[in-house]
Amino acid sequence: MQGSGVNTYKWVNKEGVGVLVKYHWEPLKLPIRNLTQADADKIISQNYSHATQDLYEAIEKGEYPEWELRVQILSDDEHPELDFDPLDPTKLWPEDVAPMLPVGKMVLDRNPVNYFAEVEQAAFGTGVLVDGLDFSDDKLLQGRTFSYSDTQRHRVGTNYLQLPINAPKTHVATNQRDGQMAYNVDAAPGQSPHVNYEPSSLGGLKEAPKAGKDHEPAYNAKLVRQKIDRPNDFKQAGDTYRAFEDWERDELIANLVANLGICKADIRERMIGYFTQADPDYGRRVREGLEANGMQNGNPARGSRGFGRRPRRGEEAGREDGRVLTRSPARRHE
Numbered sequence: 001m002q003g004s005g006v007n008t009y010k011w012v013n014k015e016g017v018g019v020l021v022k023y024h025w026e027p028l029k030l031p032i033r034n035l036t037q038a039d040a041d042k043i044i045s046q047n048y049s050h051a052t053q054d055l056y057e058a059i060e061k062g063e064y065p066e067w068e069l070r071v072q073i074l075s076d077d078e079h080p081e082l083d084f085d086p087l088d089p090t091k092l093w094p095e096d097v098a099p100m101l102p103v104g105k106m107v108l109d110r111n112p113v114n115y116f117a118e119v120e121q122a123a124f125g126t127g128v129l130v131d132g133l134d135f136s137d138d139k140l141l142q143g144r145t146f147s148y149s150d151t152q153r154h155r156v157g158t159n160y161l162q163l164p165i166n167a168p169k170t171h172v173a174t175n176q177r178d179g180q181m182a183y184n185v186d187a188a189p190g191q192s193p194h195v196n197y198e199p200s201s202l203g204g205l206k207e208a209p210k211a212g213k214d215h216e217p218a219y220n221a222k223l224v225r226q227k228i229d230r231p232n233d234f235k236q237a238g239d240t241y242r243a244f245e246d247w248e249r250d251e252l253i254a255n256l257v258a259n260l261g262i263c264k265a266d267i268r269e270r271m272i273g274y275f276t277q278a279d280p281d282y283g284r285r286v287r288e289g290l291e292a293n294g295m296q297n298g299n300p301a302r303g304s305r306g307f308g309r310r311p312r313r314g315e316e317a318g319r320e321d322g323r324v325l326t327r328s329p330a331r332r333h334e
Helices: 037-044 050-060 115-120 139-155 235-243 246-260 265-278 280-292
Strands: 009-012 018-028 066-075 101-107 133-135
Antiparallel strands (some): 009 133
């Protein structure tokens, strides 16, 4: 599947000039594929970790999966030519406006030796940046940057960045000290171990020279708390629906009907309204599917199977504990 960075960052050059950038992982060698609901039900009833097993076995056999890292770049301004806010994390940038530029490749060529140490303790965060990267005004990115590092400190430990799986490959000396489970002092050669502040005349660290000019974005506006003014919430959703093949639309509708059938009437109506704004056919088909499955006057038909009550033992043969497992055939995964 594809990978999307979702948020918008900035790249900043030595002159301190920034541009907006989005990251994408595009699979190489293998096509993008999805499971239908029927396939998912069949596979997961026998092997809950089928995707993990498939990845592990492919790497063991030397069939290394590859993804190309691509970026999209826009100038750091309002972009009034777009019908949406470019910092809206729910939107895709059109490729005719911001072409996909290949910048690297990731190859998974070995499996973890210790799953806990190399996978469970891996701790990512939007605020862990290197020189040349900066934050945009993406509102979701701002919130994530405050919360993610705190989450990792709580989940893994105060000094989670000292773990080998999280530590930088290039040594970085800092004045960070102590805290729970500290086992390393990231000192510089010749540094006095007794000085953890700067400036100092006693052999402490000295600030490294800057790699370039500071990025100083200019603002001539009020700092307010309000929604973005170009949400355009339904156009891209409608475009995606219309771009699906017939079988993909059929699968999407069937999955939504199955899942909305257990919801309250007002939630169903609200969702149908959203789908209709994306595409009238989209909303119509979901409504007709719900009605065909026993939704009368906005409520489940009395005694209708699968809606409004738990299935009796044996009614859902072949399904795991009556659970509904959904895989919608979306092109892009975030």
